[in-house]
Amino acid sequence: xxxxxxxxxxxxxxxxxxxxxxxxxxxxxxxxxxxxxxxxxxxxxxxxxxxxxxxxxxxxxxxxxxxxxxxxxxxxxxxxxxxxxxxxxxxxxxxxxxxxxxxxxxxxxxxxxxxxxxxxxxxxxxxxxxxxxxxxxxxxxxxxxxxxxxxxxxxxxxxxxxxxxxxxxxxxxxxxxxxxxxxxxxxxxxxxxxxxxxxxxxxxxxxxxxxxxxxxxxxxxxxxxxxxxxxxxxxxxxxxxxxxxxxxxxxxxxxxxxxxx
Amino acid sequence: xxxxxxxxxxxxxxxxxxxxxxxxxxxxxxxxxxxxxxxxxxxxxxxxxxxxxxxxxxxxxxxxxxxxxxxxxxxxxxxxxxxxxxxxxxxxxxxxxxxxxxxxxxxxxxxxxxxxxxxxxxxxxxxxxxxxxxxxxxxxxxxxxxxxxxxxxxxxxxxxxxxxxxxxxxxxxxxxxxxxxxxxxxxxxxxxxxxxxxxxxxxxxxxxxxxxxxxxxxxxxxxxxxxxxxxxxxxxxxxxxxxxxxxxxxxxxxxxxxxxxxxxxxxxxxxxxxxxxxxxxxxxxx
Amino acid sequence: xxxxxxxxxxxxxxxxxxxxxxxxxxxxxxxxxxxxxxxxxxxxxxxxxxxxxxxxxxxxxxxxxxxxxxxxxxxxxxxxxxxxxxxxxxxxxxxxxxxxxxxxxxxxxxxxxxxxxxxxxxxxxxxxxxxxxxxxxxxxxxxxxxxxxxxxxxxxxxxxxxxxxxxxxxxxxxxxxxxxxxxxxxxxxxxxxxxxxxxxxxxxxxxxxxxxxxxxxxxxxxxxxxxxxxxxxxxxxxxxxxxxxxxxxxxxxxxxxxxxxxxxxxxxxx
Numbered sequence: 096x097x098x099x100x101x102x103x104x105x106x107x108x109x110x111x112x113x114x115x116x117x118x119x120x121x122x123x124x125x126x127x128x129x130x131x132x133x134x135x136x137x138x139x140x141x142x143x144x145x146x147x148x149x150x151x152x153x154x155x156x157x158x159x160x161x162x163x164x165x166x167x168x169x170x171x172x173x174x175x176x177x178x179x180x181x182x183x184x185x186x187x188x189x190x191x192x193x194x195x196x197x198x199x200x201x202x203x204x205x206x207x208x209x210x211x212x213x214x215x216x217x218x219x220x221x222x223x224x225x226x227x228x229x230x231x232x233x234x235x236x237x238x239x240x241x242x243x244x245x246x247x248x249x250x251x252x253x254x255x256x257x258x259x260x261x262x263x264x265x266x267x268x269x270x271x272x273x274x275x276x277x278x279x280x281x282x283x284x285x286x287x288x289x290x291x292x293x294x295x296x297x298x299x300x301x302x303x304x305x306x307x308x309x310x311x312x313x314x315x316x317x318x319x320x321x322x323x324x325x326x327x328x329x330x331x332x333x334x335x336x337x338x339x340x341x342x343x344x345x346x347x348x349x350x351x352x353x354x355x356x
Numbered sequence: 357x358x359x360x361x362x363x364x365x366x367x368x369x370x371x372x373x374x375x376x377x378x379x380x381x382x383x384x385x386x387x388x389x390x391x392x393x394x395x396x397x398x399x400x401x402x403x404x405x406x407x408x409x410x411x412x413x414x415x416x417x418x419x420x421x422x423x424x425x426x427x428x429x430x431x432x433x434x435x436x437x438x439x440x441x442x443x444x445x446x447x448x449x450x451x452x453x454x455x456x457x458x459x460x461x462x463x464x465x466x467x468x469x470x471x472x473x474x475x476x477x478x479x480x481x482x483x484x485x486x487x488x489x490x491x492x493x494x495x496x497x498x499x500x501x502x503x504x505x506x507x508x509x510x511x512x513x514x515x516x517x518x519x520x521x522x523x524x525x526x527x528x529x530x531x532x533x534x535x536x537x538x539x540x541x542x543x544x545x546x547x548x549x550x551x552x553x554x555x556x557x558x559x560x561x562x563x564x565x566x567x568x569x570x571x572x573x574x575x576x577x578x579x580x581x582x583x584x585x586x587x588x589x590x591x592x593x594x595x596x597x598x599x600x601x602x603x604x605x606x607x608x609x610x611x612x613x614x615x616x617x618x619x620x621x622x623x624x625x626x627x628x629x630x631x632x633x634x635x636x637x638x639x640x641x642x
Numbered sequence: 643x644x645x646x647x648x649x650x651x652x653x654x655x656x657x658x659x660x661x662x663x664x665x666x667x668x669x670x671x672x673x674x675x676x677x678x679x680x681x682x683x684x685x686x687x688x689x690x691x692x693x694x695x696x697x698x699x700x701x702x703x704x705x706x707x708x709x710x711x712x713x714x715x716x717x718x719x720x721x722x723x724x725x726x727x728x729x730x731x732x733x734x735x736x737x738x739x740x741x742x743x744x745x746x747x748x749x750x751x752x753x754x755x756x757x758x759x760x761x762x763x764x765x766x767x768x769x770x771x772x773x774x775x776x777x778x779x780x781x782x783x784x785x786x787x788x789x790x791x792x793x794x795x796x797x798x799x800x801x802x803x804x805x806x807x808x809x810x811x812x813x814x815x816x817x818x819x820x821x822x823x824x825x826x827x828x829x830x831x832x833x834x835x836x837x838x839x840x841x842x843x844x845x846x847x848x849x850x851x852x853x854x855x856x857x858x859x860x861x862x863x864x865x866x867x868x869x870x871x872x873x874x875x876x877x878x879x880x881x882x883x884x885x886x887x888x889x890x891x892x893x894x895x896x897x898x899x900x901x902x903x904x905x906x907x908x909x910x911x912x
Contacts, residue, residue: 157803157807158807159803159806159807178806178807178809179809181808181809183807185803185804185807187800187803187804188800189798189800191798191800191801191804193801193819193822193823194901194902195822195823195825195899195901204808204818205808207818208808208810208814208818209808236901238901238903238906393739393742394742397739397742397743398742398743398744398745398746398747401743401744401747402747420766424765424766424768425766476656477656477659477660478656479656479657480654480655480656480657480658480659480660481656481657481660483654483657483660484657484660484661484664487885489837490837490881490884490885490887490888491880491881491884491885492837492840492841492844492845492880492881492883492884493757493841494841494844494845494848494856494880495844495859495876495877495880495881496877498859498863498873498877499687499877502683502686502687503687573753574752574753574754574755577755577758578755578756578757578758581755581757581758582757582758582845585761585845585848585849586848592758593758596758596761596762597761597849600761600762600764600765603765605762605765608761608762608765609762611758612754612755612758612759612762615754615755615758616753616754616755619753619754619755620750620753620754623753
């Protein structure tokens with residue numbers, strides 16, 4: 096997870112990606128020539144104001160939409176092959192838990208679709224629930240959990256297929272600041288145990304700085320990559336670092352990069 | 357209830373459009389012929405249905421005679437021949453339906469209002485009225501006939517009875533489902549209970565009231581027609597059941613056609629009124 | 643748990659008292675009409691409730707048997723109509739063409755007085771059994787298909803994308819996501835249709851049949867004032883059948899889709 100090993104093996108590579116949406120009068124350019132490379136085991140954030148195309152970029156990596164131009168490689172394959180091979184797990188802004196399934200069954204859903212045996216599924220679900228600290232809630236319905244807990248279930252579900260990559264689209268944006276910070280810390284602890292590559296979309300600068308090895312800063316109209324910030328804070332990151340001078344300096348630095356746009 | 361549902365249906369289109377945008381030209385062409393097929397497809401289906409019917413294909417499949425299931429052409433001829441009578445009767449039936457619906461809806465609204473003012477006891481009243489909803493209309497017909505005679509009054513009573521429940525349930529829901537902040541705002545104005553009703557509860561129940569009215573247009577036509585089946589001497593329901601008894605099938609079918617047209621007309625009028633009265637509601641935005 | 647049942651008892655108490663008050667009012671009004679105002683046919687217009695109850699005791703078997711015939715016929719038609727309606731909804735959700743073809747007619751049919759078709763259907767098939775079933779099925783068909791379609795479409799776009807990210811097959815998406823998501827819609831359609839199906843069945847019976855609650859309703863009406871208590875009993879059985887059909891569907895809904903918001907206990911949530 097250190098910079099030196101990270102630079103060796105690329106996990107996600109984008110080359111000149113662009114995305115054009117047809118509109119009534121003129122087509123909207125959501126992304127223009129975005130090129131970036133994300134290393135295996137790296138934690139990166141895509142940061143920017145609304146309309147900068149950060150979510151679009153993530154959805155392209157997930158093969159939920161196809162770019163109108165450029166080349167993309169995920170885990171050494173095309174985005175579609177990576178999706179079909181279940182090389183990534185995805186977490187949305189909402190937990191998107193199925194109301195009719197208990198917490199445990201929500202986590203086993205992707206395993207069910209892959210035909211994993213029931214006993215194996217259940218064991219895996221309990222492991223994951225332990226990882227996110229929700230063992231006690233296995234047999235509750237989603238509505239019986241708080242918003243933060245629901246999002247933790249969504250993370251556990253995304254990890255069910257043991258993917259190399261975790262794609263997260265503003266997963267904590269609907270939570271209050273206190274829950275968000277707590278979940279940031281928890282996510283890092285999960286990541287330190289699982290060790291996969293994480294791409295994290297956010298519009299919150301301090302969140303991006305706290306979590307990431309690198310922050311890709313995007314700017315809107317048209318959406319493009321405007322800066323890359325290396326976050327030199329040591330790992331493991333702790334609550335106390337939020338108050339460190341280095342932390343504030345990094346935030347200021349990134350904020351300045353927006354001013355320049 | 358309708359609002360969020362409608363919103364969900366609208367957002368659901370998003371992933372579809374995302375997938376079809378790979379070539380913008382293609383997407384535009386698709387949208388274009390989509391609009392056309394939205395009209396032509398059901399129209400063509402309808403025409404095909406009538407042609408098959410006219411050519412007696414259905415008769416052959418289900419082993420029917422034309423005196424059992426008359427042909428569209430025969431129905432059309434009968435309809436034209438008896439047009440004056442049919443329109444006259446349709447007016448009579450519509451009168452029953454409209455008057456009954458107005459009375460029933462007013463009663464239902466009153467129940468909802470009482471329930472909203474005194475929630476502790478009132479909601480029990482709404483529950484009782486709601487259970488009336490399950491009472492078969494046909495069981496009401498003979499009783500209303502005893503009370504109000506064989507005249508127009510008995511059908512108005514039947515219709516009033518059957519439309520009361522939907523209005524009570526919906527209006528009550530509308531008066532209860534209010535943004536708590538809107539109530540706090542009224543409270544900050546030191547508004548009286550009456551003013552809260554006048555300015556907040558009644559207005560915010562209007563969309564629900566119109567939902568109920570739209571449900572009730574259909575229910576009231578059914579109530580009026582079914583009421584006429586048994587003891588009436590005029591009206592579309594009377595003519596319908598009598599024509600069937602004497603095996604004048606085409607005349608019976610023309611009654612249905614006219615009743616359907618009257619029902620749609622009634623519905624459209626209520627929908628128009630809704631547009632006028634609740635312009636501000638999200639469901640009315642283009 | 644104890645506290646909960648106590649609460650729900652408290653919730654139904656007002657409705658219960660309302661019912662008691664209405665019955666008392668009815669008895670008084672009935673007495674006024676008969677003894678004080680001496681209105682002609684007073685007992686036919688508003689009979690004593692205790693007399694109806696005693697008729698129930700006397701002819702309970704007949705009423706139950708005939709009611710059962712009506713209910714089973716309505717249920718058979720209802721099941722057929724619901725199955726057909728749900729299938730059409732699935733077809734409409736799966737195929738844009740099918741939707742464009744059928745949806746306008748399904749909506750328009752909601753504005754047409756469907757029960758008016760009862761005599762026509764009866765005229766076509768001339769068989770009480772078949773007519774009852776067809777009418778009940780026809781009445782059930784459209785509300786079920788429209789509500790089911792709304793339910794099938796109610797799956798959240800993110801939930802669909804999640805399925806896409808799992809590379810799920812269309813059939814799997816239906817089985818794991820769309821069907822469960824459509825259950826609330828399906829049941830709201832079924833709850834609208836169930837009392838209507840009973841009404842339709844009774845209507846056909848009134849037009850001519852051998853068995854069913856509608857048949858003895860009509861018979862006792864023709865017998866005149868001497869049979870008024872029996873007539874009223876049949877009316878009440880008809881009403882009870884309608885309410886019963888609604889309650890049965892509600893009960894099945896609780897078993898089939900217990901996760902819906904309205905079944906959630908208020909105290910259990912966090």
